[in-house]
Amino acid sequence: MGRGEGPALALALASLNRRYGQGAVRSGGRAELQGQPTGIGSLDLLTGCGGLPRGRISRLRGGDSSGAFDLGLQLAARVSLQLPVVLVDFSLDLDPGLIDAYHGDLDNCWLVRPRSPAEGWSAARALARAGVGLCLVLARDWPRVTPGAAPAALLAALSESGSSALLLGGGPLPAELRERTSLELASRRLGWELSHGDVCGMRLELTVSRSRLAAPGASCRLRLGFPRPYPTQPGPEELAGEGGEEEEAGLGLLLAAGAGG
Amino acid sequence: MTPGDPRRLACLSFPHLALLLAWRAHPELCGEALLVGGPALGGRRSVLAVSDPARALGVREGQDWRRAELLCPRAVRLQADLEALAELRRQARLALSGCSPMVEWAADSSAYVDLSGEERGRSEAVRAAGCGRALREGVGLTPGVGVGQSRFTAWAAARSAAPGRVRIVPPGRAAEFLARLPVAQLPISEATVERLLQFGLSSCGDCASISPAELQRQFGPEGLLLHRLCRGQDPARLEVWHQPPPCGVRRVLAGGVEDAESLRFGASELAQGLAQELALRGRAAGRIRLTLRGEEDGGGDPRAWWSEVAPPLPLASAGDLLGPLLGLFGRIHPSSPVQAVELEALELVAPPRHQEGLWPGPGAGRETVQRAVDRLHDRFGKGLVWRVGIRPGHPGDVPEERLAWSSR
Numbered sequence: 001m002g003r004g005e006g007p008a009l010a011l012a013l014a015s016l017n018r019r020y021g022q023g024a025v026r027s028g029g030r031a032e033l034q035g036q037p038t039g040i041g042s043l044d045l046l047t048g049c050g051g052l053p054r055g056r057i058s059r060l061r062g063g064d065s066s067g068a069f070d071l072g073l074q075l076a077a078r079v080s081l082q083l084p085v086v087l088v089d090f091s092l093d094l095d096p097g098l099i100d101a102y103h104g105d106l107d108n109c110w111l112v113r114p115r116s117p118a119e120g121w122s123a124a125r126a127l128a129r130a131g132v133g134l135c136l137v138l139a140r141d142w143p144r145v146t147p148g149a150a151p152a153a154l155l156a157a158l159s160e161s162g163s164s165a166l167l168l169g170g171g172p173l174p175a176e177l178r179e180r181t182s183l184e185l186a187s188r189r190l191g192w193e194l195s196h197g198d199v200c201g202m203r204l205e206l207t208v209s210r211s212r213l214a215a216p217g218a219s220c221r222l223r224l225g226f227p228r229p230y231p232t233q234p235g236p237e238e239l240a241g242e243g244g245e246e247e248e249a250g251l252g253l254l255l256a257a258g259a260g261g
Numbered sequence: 262m263t264p265g266d267p268r269r270l271a272c273l274s275f276p277h278l279a280l281l282l283a284w285r286a287h288p289e290l291c292g293e294a295l296l297v298g299g300p301a302l303g304g305r306r307s308v309l310a311v312s313d314p315a316r317a318l319g320v321r322e323g324q325d326w327r328r329a330e331l332l333c334p335r336a337v338r339l340q341a342d343l344e345a346l347a348e349l350r351r352q353a354r355l356a357l358s359g360c361s362p363m364v365e366w367a368a369d370s371s372a373y374v375d376l377s378g379e380e381r382g383r384s385e386a387v388r389a390a391g392c393g394r395a396l397r398e399g400v401g402l403t404p405g406v407g408v409g410q411s412r413f414t415a416w417a418a419a420r421s422a423a424p425g426r427v428r429i430v431p432p433g434r435a436a437e438f439l440a441r442l443p444v445a446q447l448p449i450s451e452a453t454v455e456r457l458l459q460f461g462l463s464s465c466g467d468c469a470s471i472s473p474a475e476l477q478r479q480f481g482p483e484g485l486l487l488h489r490l491c492r493g494q495d496p497a498r499l500e501v502w503h504q505p506p507p508c509g510v511r512r513v514l515a516g517g518v519e520d521a522e523s524l525r526f527g528a529s530e531l532a533q534g535l536a537q538e539l540a541l542r543g544r545a546a547g548r549i550r551l552t553l554r555g556e557e558d559g560g561g562d563p564r565a566w567w568s569e570v571a572p573p574l575p576l577a578s579a580g581d582l583l584g585p586l587l588g589l590f591g592r593i594h595p596s597s598p599v600q601a602v603e604l605e606a607l608e609l610v611a612p613p614r615h616q617e618g619l620w621p622g623p624g625a626g627r628e629t630v631q632r633a634v635d636r637l638h639d640r641f642g643k644g645l646v647w648r649v650g651i652r653p654g655h656p657g658d659v660p661e662e663r664l665a666w667s668s669r
Binding site: 096108109123 | 584626627629630632633634636637640641644645646647648649650651660663664
């Protein structure tokens with residue numbers, strides 16, 4: 001406790017940190033929260049902590065064909081090259097082979113296909129507590145798959161181990177989950193990338209729509225390549241540098257097939 | 262187990278422990294007629310154990326010593342070493358109590374184990390063989406094991422099984438199995454046996470074909486017992502021997518609890534209790550067993566359901582114990598209200614040198630995650646967490662064909 005902080009303030013700070021995770025309230029000038037680097041420089045700058053915030057819940061959202069789904073999987077693929085990754089698939093239709101298509105390490109990934117929401121959240125909590133690098137949670141209908149106490153328990157496990165969690169999927173979040181989400185990124189498609197008449201990727205804009213880590217409203221533009229089933233896929237050099245100043249150079253490395261989500 | 266399921270008992274039959282001690286001290290007496298005398302009660306000595314050659318001449322356990330000498334004058338006579346006998350009995354009981362919390366020790370020549378409460382998915386034969394193996398490894402005895410739905414059926418099956426073998430009488434086929442058994446082996450008075458033989462009723466099958474009313478008219482109350490024994494329906498209860506666990510906690514639930522969620526609610530407290538016990542001893546649990554004890558059933562037999570697990574690493578802290586414990590709660594499905602919950606550490610081993618999973622941090626290795634996955638499988642069953650790999654050769658387009666799925 002610093003100078004001038006009374007017991008009531010300390011109690012309130014402790015309560016807020018307990019409720020929203022360590023680092024929810026910080027004194028100025030101290031950068032306590034660390035981020036899990038994603039390897040995409042502009043995205044890491046955007047979040048305000050150098051990547052996906054550790055010990056916190058983040059969300060990546062977007063409408064159909066906004067690129068949010070592919071971007072989320074690419075982040076998971078990147079993290080899997082360094083740390084264990086868990087994919088909690090409430091929608092039960094995720095193709096985990098996409099991690100391999102995005103040049104991730106499938107041997108470092110675990111896929112949870114829960115038979116009930118409670119099972120899924122228990123697994124997410126247990127694996128987050130075990131210290132996975134990223135816990136990617138996918139769902140179509142968040143209110144239906146989110147029991148009331150699950151978000152708080154997941155956040156406690158993340159705070160304990162310092163893991164990151166990323167929620168992926170459309171639809172509104174229930175209040176219990178929304179108020180425990182520290183960072184919300186919105187994805188919007190700007191246009192398709194074409195190569196010899198084929199769609200080989202997309203350009204998208206990523207905006208911080210809500211954040212407890214930095215001022216919301218910041219945005220960046222990214223280029224997303226899709227995996228291609230044949231060897232003529234464009235290399236990273238081909239895509240890199242073609243965009244404007246906002247575009248992330250080298251992001252084309254990631255991106256490879258499947259329609260953008 | 263549901264209330265309608267028949268009880269399954271295993272009987273382990275072996276030579277009297279006093280005989281075993283005598284043979285160990287005098288190996289040359291194996292195969293000889295041998296009488297082992299017990300303590301003198303009221304100034305009269307009696308026979309404690311008899312070898313088969315002496316038994317063939319009519320000597321029985323509990324007989325007066327003088328009469329036994331007259332019946333078998335050539336037998337070697339020894340006095341039992343009561344202290345060694347008590348120690349051997351203690352070791353044998355301990356060995357069996359590791360297999361089940363429902364064990365009856367009967368007369369130093371047989372033991373009964375209730376197999377019906379274990380919720381682990383192991384077959385009956387494997388569980389029964391495990392009991393025999395525990396006795397062999399614990400005290401060097403190789404029993405014959407019989408399994409049946411009543412004490413007498415299990416005992417008869419065990420007597421007919423060779424040492425080291427298991428004989429199982431399927432439910433509902435006890436009468437068929439007992440039909441050829443001589444009436445002399447029934448646990449009834451000698452006078453009744455003699456009268457049965459006079460009537461020409463030499464086997465259990467002969468007696469089972471007679472109505473209970475007729476048997477009662479001839480033999481009184483013993484007639485009804487005879488009828489039930491011959492049909493494999495004897496009502497004898499299991500006199501459970503309660504061995505205080507080397508390290509464990511027990512919680513009595515007021516009024517009985519039936520709801521599984523309510524039972525799980527106390528799991529954390531149980532884990533903490535056992536962790537404290539382990540910390541006091543400076544040990545870790547190599548194997549833990551959860552036992553839920555219920556009310557007595559209609560026949561007055563105590564009911565219990567249990568399951569056990571041997572984790573890959575010894576468990577010492579409450580946090581480490583909680584995961585496997587929740588898994589055990591998930592396996593057990595009691596069919597009546599639970600009166601008490603017991604958590605025991607069956608094997609005490611040296612604690613691990615470092616605290617597993619205390620602060621894994623965000624950079625945990627695959628092994629740590631895999632251990633967490635194993636605990637999840639233990640709790641929720643296979644099929645929750647999957648590992649996938651790419652199958653070479655593009656066998657199909659859908660993920661189920663293109664990828665190799667494994668729930669290990």
